[in-house]
Amino acid sequence: MIVVLSIKNVSKSYAKGKVKAVDDISLEVRPGEIFGFLGPNGAGKTTTIKMITGVLPIDTGTINVNGHDIDKDPIKAKMSMGYVPDTHDIYDRLTGIEYLNFIADVYEVSRKERKQNIEKYLDMFEMKQAAGQPIKSYSHGMKQKIILTGALLHNPPLWILDEPMTGLDPKSAHLMKEEMNRHCQKGYTVFFSTHVLEVAERLCHRIGIINKGRIIAVGTLDELRRSGDKSLESIFLELTDEGSAGHE
Amino acid sequence: MKEVLAMSKFLSLLKLQINSRFGLSMARYNFRNDKKELWKAAGLTFIIVIALGQVVFLYSYIMQRLYMAAQLLNSPQLILTMGASAAGLLILFFGIFYILGALFLARDTEFLASLPLKQNSIFLSKFILVLLGEYPIALFLMLPPVIIYGAGAQKGILYYITALICILFLPIVPLIISSLLSLCLMHIVSRSKRRDLIIIVGSIILFLALFVGQNLLLSRMPESGTEMEFLLEILQRSDGLVEWSGRIFPPSVWITKALSHTGAEALKNLGYLVLLSVVSFIPVWLLASLIYQRGASAQLEAEKRTIKRKLTYKGSSPIMVIFKNEWKMILRTPVYALNSLIGIIVGPVIMAMPLFGGSFAQDPDLQAISSLIDQFGSSPAQVLILSGILVLFGSFNAAVSSTYSREGKSLWILKSIPVKPQTQAAGKLLAGYSISLLCVITTSLAMVFALRLSFGLWLSSVVLSAAALFPICLSGTLIDLIRPKLHWNNPTEAIKQNFNVVLGMLAGVIIIMVLVALCYGFLQLQMSPVFLYGLVVLILAALSWAGISILRKAAVRAYRRLEG
Numbered sequence: 001m002i003v004v005l006s007i008k009n010v011s012k013s014y015a016k017g018k019v020k021a022v023d024d025i026s027l028e029v030r031p032g033e034i035f036g037f038l039g040p041n042g043a044g045k046t047t048t049i050k051m052i053t054g055v056l057p058i059d060t061g062t063i064n065v066n067g068h069d070i071d072k073d074p075i076k077a078k079m080s081m082g083y084v085p086d087t088h089d090i091y092d093r094l095t096g097i098e099y100l101n102f103i104a105d106v107y108e109v110s111r112k113e114r115k116q117n118i119e120k121y122l123d124m125f126e127m128k129q130a131a132g133q134p135i136k137s138y139s140h141g142m143k144q145k146i147i148l149t150g151a152l153l154h155n156p157p158l159w160i161l162d163e164p165m166t167g168l169d170p171k172s173a174h175l176m177k178e179e180m181n182r183h184c185q186k187g188y189t190v191f192f193s194t195h196v197l198e199v200a201e202r203l204c205h206r207i208g209i210i211n212k213g214r215i216i217a218v219g220t221l222d223e224l225r226r227s228g229d230k231s232l233e234s235i236f237l238e239l240t241d242e243g244s245a246g247h248e
Numbered sequence: 249m250k251e252v253l254a255m256s257k258f259l260s261l262l263k264l265q266i267n268s269r270f271g272l273s274m275a276r277y278n279f280r281n282d283k284k285e286l287w288k289a290a291g292l293t294f295i296i297v298i299a300l301g302q303v304v305f306l307y308s309y310i311m312q313r314l315y316m317a318a319q320l321l322n323s324p325q326l327i328l329t330m331g332a333s334a335a336g337l338l339i340l341f342f343g344i345f346y347i348l349g350a351l352f353l354a355r356d357t358e359f360l361a362s363l364p365l366k367q368n369s370i371f372l373s374k375f376i377l378v379l380l381g382e383y384p385i386a387l388f389l390m391l392p393p394v395i396i397y398g399a400g401a402q403k404g405i406l407y408y409i410t411a412l413i414c415i416l417f418l419p420i421v422p423l424i425i426s427s428l429l430s431l432c433l434m435h436i437v438s439r440s441k442r443r444d445l446i447i448i449v450g451s452i453i454l455f456l457a458l459f460v461g462q463n464l465l466l467s468r469m470p471e472s473g474t475e476m477e478f479l480l481e482i483l484q485r486s487d488g489l490v491e492w493s494g495r496i497f498p499p500s501v502w503i504t505k506a507l508s509h510t511g512a513e514a515l516k517n518l519g520y521l522v523l524l525s526v527v528s529f530i531p532v533w534l535l536a537s538l539i540y541q542r543g544a545s546a547q548l549e550a551e552k553r554t555i556k557r558k559l560t561y562k563g564s565s566p567i568m569v570i571f572k573n574e575w576k577m578i579l580r581t582p583v584y585a586l587n588s589l590i591g592i593i594v595g596p597v598i599m600a601m602p603l604f605g606g607s608f609a610q611d612p613d614l615q616a617i618s619s620l621i622d623q624f625g626s627s628p629a630q631v632l633i634l635s636g637i638l639v640l641f642g643s644f645n646a647a648v649s650s651t652y653s654r655e656g657k658s659l660w661i662l663k664s665i666p667v668k669p670q671t672q673a674a675g676k677l678l679a680g681y682s683i684s685l686l687c688v689i690t691t692s693l694a695m696v697f698a699l700r701l702s703f704g705l706w707l708s709s710v711v712l713s714a715a716a717l718f719p720i721c722l723s724g725t726l727i728d729l730i731r732p733k734l735h736w737n738n739p740t741e742a743i744k745q746n747f748n749v750v751l752g753m754l755a756g757v758i759i760i761m762v763l764v765a766l767c768y769g770f771l772q773l774q775m776s777p778v779f780l781y782g783l784v785v786l787i788l789a790a791l792s793w794a795g796i797s798i799l800r801k802a803a804v805r806a807y808r809r810l811e812g
C-alpha cells in the first residue's frame with residue numbers, strides 16, 4: 001500500500017526531560033486523503049507536526065514522508081511537504097511578495113509556475129494589494145494567508161497545517177477548505193490539526209485523536225462512532241475523558 | 249546543474265537574511281509612504297555621523313601621534329599592526345556573542361529548519377550575516393591607520409586595493425574561532441538538561457579563556473638574555489617591532505607586511521591571510537554540516553523541571569514587579585545575561601590581573617593607577633580616582649540602554665498593564681542600576697586585593713561611584729526610552745546591535761568627563777575634604793533629580809507615541 005506519511009513508534013520528550021510530549025505513536029496517511037488530527041491542549045499535536053516537518057529532532061522511531069526519511073534524507077522529505085505552522089513569527093520586515101519569492105526559490109519552483117501560482121492565490125485571498133507591503137503591516141489573518149500561499153506554491157504531495165482556521169474570516173476559511181478539497185482531488189494529501197470539530201467532521205476522510213502524547217483513536221468518522229449516531233464532539237469528549245481518568 | 253540550483257537557493261537565503269536583518273524593504277516602504285520618516289532617518293544619520301565623527305577624529309589623532317612615535321623607531325608601519333590587532337581582538341572577543349545570537353538564538357531557527365535547505369547553507373548564510381555586521385568595526389579601526397601610513401609613505405592605488413582586501417579578510421579568522429567555539433558549546437548544551445545555565449556559564453568561561461589565552465600569548469617573553477638585549481634585538485630587525493607587537497594576533501603581522509612591503513613579499517603575506525581564512529573555514533563548515541542543526545533545534549525546547557515548584561501568588565509593589573521582571577528576563581535569556589552581566593566579571597578580572605602575573609602586571613595603565621594612588625596617600629584625590637575607575641566599569645552596562653528595546657514585540661504588554669509609565673521607567677532604571685552596582689562591588693573588591701586598599705577608602709569610593717552611576721544609568725534609560733529598537737529577529741540585535749547601547753555609553757563617558765573636570769577643578773582649589781565630598785554629592789543629586797523629572801515626562805510621552 002502506498003503511504004504519503006508514515007510515523008513509526010515515534011517518541012519525543014523536550015529538553016531530554018522525563019515527561020514524554022509524544023509517546024510511541026504510529027500512524028499512516030494515504031494519498032488523496034484529508035486527515036484531521038485532534039486532541040486537547042498540550043496533547044502533542046504541534047510536537048508531532050514539528051517532528052514530521054523536521055523542525056524538532058525525533059528521540060526514537062522513524063518518520064517517512066513520500067518515501068523519504070525525515071532524519072536521513074531531510075531535503076527530499078521537506079521538498080514533498082508544504083507546512084503552515086501555528087505561529088506567524090516570520091520575517092516581519094520583508095514584503096509579502098519577497099517572502100513568497102524566497103519560498104519559491106527554496107522549493108525550486110520554476111518561473112512560470114511561480115507566477116501562475118502566486119497570482120492565483122493572491123487573487124483568491126484578495127491579497128494582491130497587500131503583497132507589496134511589509135508583513136509587519138499585516139493583520140493576523142493576512143499573515144496566515146501569505147503563509148498558506150507559500151505552502152502551496154510547489155504543489156506539495158503532503159500539505160501540513162497546524163490549526164489553520166484560527167484568525168481566518170468566514171470567507172477565507174471557506175476558501176481554504178475548498179482548497180483542501182481540491183488538493184486531495186489532485187491525489188495529494190492534507191494533514192491538519194484543529195480544535196474546530198465541525199470542520200473535522202465535515203472535511204476529513206479520517207481522523208486521529210491524540211491525548212497525553214498517545215494516539216487513542218484513528219479511523220473514519222463511522223469507525224469512530226462504533227455504534228449509534230454520536231456527534232464527533234461527544235466521541236471526542238468521551239475518549240479524552242477516559243484517557244485522563246486513567247482506565248483505558 | 250544541481251550545484252547551480254543549490255547555489256541559487258543559497259543566494260536567495262542570503263538575500264532574505266540581509267534584507268530582513270538590515271530592514272531594507274521596510275525602510276523603502278517607510279520612505280515611500282511617509283516622507284517624515286525620511287527626514288527622521290536623515291536627522292538620525294546626521295547625529296550618528298557627528299557622534300561617530302568625533303570618535304573617528306580622536307582615534308585618528310591618536311594614530312597620527314603613534315605614527316610619529318613609530319617613525320622615530322624606524323617602523324612607521326607599526327600603526328597598521330596596532331589597528332589590525334585591535335580590530336581582530338575586538339571581533340574575536342565579542343564575535344562569540346554575535347555568532348551565538350545569530351546562529352543559535354535567532355527567532356527564525358524554527359522556520360528555517362522546516363525548509364528544504366542544507367544545514368551548512370543556513371550556517372554559511374548566518375556566518376556571512378555576522379561578518380557583514382563586523383565590517384563597520386574593521387573599517388573604523390583600519391581606515392585611519394591605512395590612510396595615515398599610506399599618505400606618509402606616499403603609497404599608490406595598489407596599496408589601497410591591498411588594504412581593502414586585507415580589511416575584507418581581517419574579521420574572518422576571529423569569527424571562525426568564535427564559530428568553532430560556539431558550535432562545540434551548543435553541541436554540549438543540546439545534550440544536557442540545564443540549557444540556559446550552561447549557555448551562560450559556558451560562554452563566560454569561553455570569554456575568559458580567550459582573554460587569559462591572549463594574555464599568555466602576550467606574555468611570551470624572551471627565553472634568554474635581559475630585557476634590554478631583547479629590545480635591542482627587536483629594534484635591529486626590520487619588522488622586529490611589528491612581529492613583536494603583532495604576536496597578540498598573528499594575522500595583523502601579515503596585514504602589516506602585505507601593506508608595507510611591495511612585490512613578492514607583500515603578495516606572500518597577503519596570501520597567508522587569505523589562505524588561513526579559507527583553509528580554517530573548511531573544517532568549521534564541515535563540522536557545522538554535522539552538528540549545527542541539532543544545536544539550533546535544541547534551543548526551541550524549553551526545559552521542564554520535574555521537581556514541582558510551588559506556584560506563588562504573593563503580590564509585590566508595581567515597581568518591584570517591573571524590577572523583578574527585568575531581572576528574570578535578563579537571567580532567562582542567555583544573550584541578555586551575557587551582555588548585561590559581563591562587566592560584573594570582566595571588571596574584577598582586569599583589576600585582579602596583576603595578581604596572576606603575566607603581562608598585564610606590567611601593564612602601564614595599571615601601574616600608573618597604582619602609583620597615582622600611592623602618591624596621594626589618603627587624600628580625597630585617591631577616592632576620586634578610584635571612584636572614577638569604578639564608575640567607568642559600571643557605566644559599560646548594556647542592560648540600561650536596551651531596556652525598552654528588549655521588550656521588542658511584547659511592548660504592548662507594558663502599554664496595556666495598569667501601571668503608570670513613570671513607575672515602569674523607575675522599575676527598569678532600578679534594575680539596570682542594580683547591575684552597575686553589582687559591577688562596582690565586584691570590581692572594587694578585586695581592587696581591594698590587587699591594590700591593598702583600606703576599608704575606609706573602599707567604602708567611600710563605592711558610595712561615591714554609586715552616586716555617580718545613578719545619573720549615568722538614568723541617561724541610558726532615557727536614551728532607550730526615546731527611541732527603542734523594537735523590531736528585531738534575534739535578541740542579540742536588541743542588545744548588541746543596538747545603537748542606543750553605544751549612545752548610552754557615549755553619554756556615560758561624557759558625563760564622566762564632565763565630572764572628572766569638575767573634580768579636578770575642586771582639587772585645585774584645595775577645599776577641605778568634607779566640603780569637597782558634599783559638593784560632589786550635591787551636584788550628583790541635582791543631576792539625578794533633574795534626570796528623574798525628565799524621565800518621568802519622557803515615559804508618559806513615549807508610551808503615547810510608540811506603536812510597539
Ligand SMILES: Nc1ncnc2c1ncn2[C@@H]1O[C@H](COP(=O)(O)OP(=O)(O)OP(=O)(O)O)[C@@H](O)[C@H]1O
Pocket residue numbers: 014015021039040041042043044045046047048548549550551552
Ligand atoms: N518548546 C517546548 N519546550 C518544552 N516543552 C514543550 C514545548 N512545546 C510543547 N511542550 C510540551 O509538550 C507537550 C505537547 O505540546 P504540543 O504543543 O505538542 O501540544 P498541542 O497538542 O499542539 O496543544 P495545543 O492544542 O494547545 O496547540 C505539552 O505538555 C507541552 O507542555
Ligand SMILES: [Mg+2]
Pocket residue numbers: 045046047086162
Ligand atoms: Mg499546538
